Amino acid sequence: xxxxxxxxxxxxxxxxxxxxxxxxxxxxxxxxxxxxxxxxxxxxxxxxxxxxxxxxxxxxxxxxxxxxxxxxxxxxxxxxxxxxxxxxxxxxxxxxxxxxxxxxxxxxxxxxxxxxxxxxxxxxxxxxxxxxxxxxxxxxxxxxxxxxxxxxxxxxxxxxxxxxxxxxxxxxxxxxxxxxxxxx
Ligand SMILES: CC(C)(COP(=O)(O)OP(=O)(O)OC[C@H]1O[C@@H](n2cnc3c(N)ncnc32)[C@H](O)[C@@H]1OP(=O)(O)O)[C@@H](O)C(=O)NCCC(=O)NCCS
Numbered sequence: 001x002x003x004x005x006x007x008x009x010x011x012x013x014x015x016x017x018x019x020x021x022x023x024x025x026x027x028x029x030x031x032x033x034x035x036x037x038x039x040x041x042x043x044x045x046x047x048x049x050x051x052x053x054x055x056x057x058x059x060x061x062x063x064x065x066x067x068x069x070x071x072x073x074x075x076x077x078x079x080x081x082x083x084x085x086x087x088x089x090x091x092x093x094x095x096x097x098x099x100x101x102x103x104x105x106x107x108x109x110x111x112x113x114x115x116x117x118x119x120x121x122x123x124x125x126x127x128x129x130x131x132x133x134x135x136x137x138x139x140x141x142x143x144x145x146x147x148x149x150x151x152x153x154x155x156x157x158x159x160x161x162x163x164x165x166x167x168x169x170x171x172x173x174x175x176x177x178x179x180x181x182x183x184x
Contacts (some may be wrong), residue, residue, distance in 0.1 A: 003086075004121075016128060023094070025129060025132055026092075026094075027090045028091055028093060029089070029091075030089040030090065034091055035077075035078060037098045038081075038089075038091065040099065040161055041071065041120070041121045042074070043074070044121060045120060045125075046073060046119060047056055048157065048158050051068065052158030053066050053158075065181055073117070075146060077117060080162065083113070087094050087103045087104065087105050087116055088103060088104050088105075088106075088107060088140075089102075089103050090103075090104065090133070090137070092133050095134070099120060099123075099124040099129055100121060100124065100129050100130065101117075101119060101133075101164060102115060102117075102118035102134070102137055103116035103117045103118060104116065104137040106140075106141060106144050106146055108144075108145070110147060111148065112148045112149075113140075114125070114151065115137050115138075115149065118133060118134075131168045132169075134151075134166060135169045136169065138170060149170075151166055152155060
């Protein structure tokens with residue numbers, strides 16, 4: 001499957017920071033031979049997020065309570081690709097270049113769709129690709145009969161771009177939650 005993003009989601013400014021190339025964003029289902037590039041994108045995009053967690057929690061709590069989960073993210077991404085019957089992993093592509101990915105889950109019993117792990121290559125961030133990926137995911141949900149879209153994200157500064165892009169894509173009600181830690 002190789003689907004153009006819905007019209008309203010087309011990225012307006014697609015000049016690559018380095019090449020000046022202009023192309024149209026397309027979303028397609030990820031293949032196993034994409035994994036290496038998707039891991040590169042994931043690792044680069046989440047480095048500031050993990051650094052933010054470490055800075056907020058401090059080294060001791062981070063190493064004990066958070067590091068394991070962060071280090072497990074590579075395996076999580078691989079498992080999303082493997083569990084194609086639960087999650088569909090889409091690659092966002094400009095021309096031949098993979099610039100991001102987004103996981104989407106459809107629950108046909110509850111009619112609730114979910115946006116899962118996602119990232120945009122830092123070189124391409126801030127140009128509307130994340131928002132377009134989320135709109136695409138929500139459009140897939142609508143077309144599959146989902147009645148509600150959900151996503152969970154962080155409340156810390158490193159998730160500021162994610163929160164902004166989710167809101168721009170249409171997520172318009174939220175329940176804030178807080179993760180609290182203490183050394184014992
Ligand atoms: C979240 C992410 C996928 C968004 O991708 P993107 O292509 O940059 O998204 P967009 O360009 O569509 O939108 C980003 C918005 O956040 C804004 N933004 C960027 N940094 C920000 C910050 N620190 N605080 C608040 N807003 C910020 C941008 O200006 C843009 O808003 P605007 O278009 O109104 O100006 C990307 O930032 C990323 O990969 N982040 C790390 C991984 C991550 O957080 N994934 C989601 C986990 S729930």
